[in-house]
Amino acid sequence: MVVYGNTQGISKKTVSGLEKIYRRKVQPTRIISQELARYLTEQSSEINRQLGVLITRAGTISHVIIGDSNSIFLPDLQHSYPLGKKYLRGLRFVHTHLKNEPLTNDDLTDLALLRFDYIAAIGVKDNLPDRFYAAHLTAQTGDKPYEINPAANFYNDTIDFLADVGAIEEEMGRQRPEAADTNGEKAIIISVSQGQKHEMEESLDELQELCAASGIAVVDRVIQRPKTINPRYLLGAGRLRELIIDALGKGASLLVFNENLSPSQTLAVAELTEIKVIDRTALILDIFARRAMSRDGKVQVELAQLKYRLPRLTGKGTAMSRLTGGIGGRGPGEMKLEIDRRRVRDRINILEKELIKLSKARVQRRARRSSSTLPIVSIVGYTNAGKSTLLNNLTESAAFVEDKMFATLDTSTRRLRFPQERDVIITDTVGFIKDLPRDLITAFKATLEELEDADTLLHLVDASNPRFDQHIESVENILKDLMIDDKPTLLVFNKTDKIPEDEIEGFITRYGAVGISAINPATFGPLIEALKERVFFRHPDNLHEEAEPVSGV
Incomplete structure (x- = not known):
């Protein structure tokens, strides 16, 4: 058992006496016993410093702390007594005030930040307890989420600690049931x-x-x-x-x-x-980590996470968790922080090498597609614009779809049959978002290289989103960063079923776009005609071919 805080200038005898406080036990219904309070005020007067104790609900002493004449610094509690999802920490903090003064703003801030069951100050007068000041949290939130009890003579304290804490937690449970929800x-x-x-x-x-x-x-x-x-x-x-x-x-x-x-x-x-x-x-x-399913996706996401976390690794800086021996490793050893950073860098190197291997396999697949001479159409757009839904209904496939941002991360490739036995390859890429993290763009660069092979980009936009114009700009900026903004692009407004018809017509006219509802294949006619014009009718020999319905649409 150790005494926390500043013990410099304190005699070994006094420290030894304070260590013996750990042997004491407080009756659970009382905030602190009279005997312990008298001992704290006597010792506090003798060394002219505040003394404090943290007491569990069972009445055991968990921490003994020495402060200075005006304040007391509390130790880290999150490892030994974590708050977790509880309303209160399960500890009460009692300390001395040498000038017999009330609870300070710092005391009340500690109460609110550390979620103590109770905080109390024992005023010292003539080396003995005098005034007693106490406060506890309430179910209310706002500027003052606590209640300060009226100051009282220490010996007249009648607070039933366990009953009070039980009532406080019960009220918190009624006021904020969501706080106890662990899901x-x-x-x-x-x-x-x-x-x-x-x-x-x-x-x-x-x-x-x-x-x-x-x-x-x-x-x-x-x-x-x-x-x-x-x-x-x-x-x-x-x-x-x-x-x-x-x-x-x-x-x-x-x-x-x-x-x-x-x-x-x-x-x-x-x-x-x-x-x-x-x-x-x-x-x-x-x-991204939750949604990555393929090996490509998992490697790319882990690589991005490690690059993000590497500069954020922190350590105590002096404690050495282990020594590294052997030639070149003798001496003071490595600090845990340095070992952690080295391991992360090693893992980054391994993932980058694996990503190169996966990229080579992807290049081979792209080469096979290119050798087939089939035109390639890549669907791009802001996340949750409906790209996977459109791919499914265009090609009668079953790629995973969910109405959430970044529901799918992995590139999907399908064959789309046009009239007169003409096919195109259509791909669905990861969705974009404003200020897409640089590490993610770097990690997914190999995947996004698929866009370089596209003959046409189909830029899908959620027209029902009030920020769709910002989404268009964000996607265009990312395409510019990837240096593929010069590719032929067809702008398509999706979810037209969610907005008035005259409004969507205005959007289509203003942006020179096509309007569809990805969940309704009956709306695909204008899209098919526009794709056909860009993909097949760009050569003079094809200009006069008749249009036919697309198979499966």
């Missing part, structure tokens, strides 16, 4: 930007859709438009603490930032809370 993650999504508010709202809408695709329930949305972006936390430290307290009160287990966080920002925010902290890129990578 999936609960998140607060956050956007911190100096952009226009409506743009931030639209971007958060998309982030919420991404959360849904990853099985995350969004319990709140936060928009911050600061005058200056905080380089450490994005938003101010005080506002961030408020946000974390609110998240804990609402049962959230995840903070999702819409902006991409630097490794240092991710670490800085994570140091303030036990709640997991991720950004938009990490969320997209998680979705």
Whole structure:
């Protein structure tokens, strides 16, 4: 058993006496026993420092802590007493106040951030307990998610601790039943930007859709438009603490930032809370990891994840978890952080080599397709635009379809029969998204090379999405990055069944596009004619051939 905090300048005898506190036990119905309180105030007066104890609900002492004359620094509790999905941590924190003063703002912040059952301060007067100050959390969220008990004489304290805590948790269960739901993650999504508010709202809408695709329930949305972006936390430290307290009160287990966080920002925010902290890129990578089915897809996603995580690996920097021996390995050894980083780099090298092998096999398949002289049409578009549904209904196939972002990642290739025994090869690629993570573009570059062989790109757009014009721009930017934006492209508006007919006609006229509903093959006529014009009628010998219905459409 160790005494936590600053023990410098404290005699061995005093430290030894404080270590013996661990042998004591407090009656579970009391916040603290009178005997233990008297001992703490006596020792606190003698060394002129605050002393504190953390007590479990069973009444055992889990931590003894030494502070300074005005404050006390709490140790890390997330490993020994993790909060998890519980309402309260299961610990009460009792400490001394040398000036007999009430609970401070720091005390109340610790109560809210660390989710203690109770926090109490024992005022010291003439080396003995005097005033008793206590506070506990409530089921309410907001600026003050706690209730401060009236100050009382320590010896007149009548709080029934277990009964109080039981009532608090029962009320929390009634007010926020979703907080106890263990099925999936609960998140607060956050956007911190100096952009226009409506743009931030639209971007958060998309982030919420991404959360849904990853099985995350969004319990709140936060928009911050600061005058200056905080380089450490994005938003101010005080506002961030408020946000974390609110998240804990609402049962959230995840903070999702819409902006991409630097490794240092991710670490800085994570140091303030036990709640997991991720950004938009990490969320997209998680979705890709869930949806990758083929060997190609799994390798590409793992490679992107490792490249994202490598600069975010952190360690204590001084503790060595193991030594590496042998020639060239003798001496102080490697720190665990360095070993972890080396292992990640080794794994990245292995995956990159495997990706090269898979790419060679893909090149061979593409060469065989090219030698067949069949025209190739590649479907591209924003995620969840309906590409797989269109492929299925055009070719009477059964590729996986789901109304979620990035439902399918693997490239699908089918043969489409046109009239007069003419065929084309049609491929469906991974969906695009605004600000697609650079590591993902790099990892999926081999897959996206399929687009280079396309004779025509079919750019599918979800016309029912109010942000479809931004989606068009995002897709065009990615095609430009891949240097294939000069290919013949047919713009097709999908989901026309979800918007008024006159509205879709306006879109078609304005963009020079074709309108369809991918779930209704009866609407494919204009699309087939447009494809035929681009694929088959580009040669003079074909200009006067008669059109016939497409087989299976």
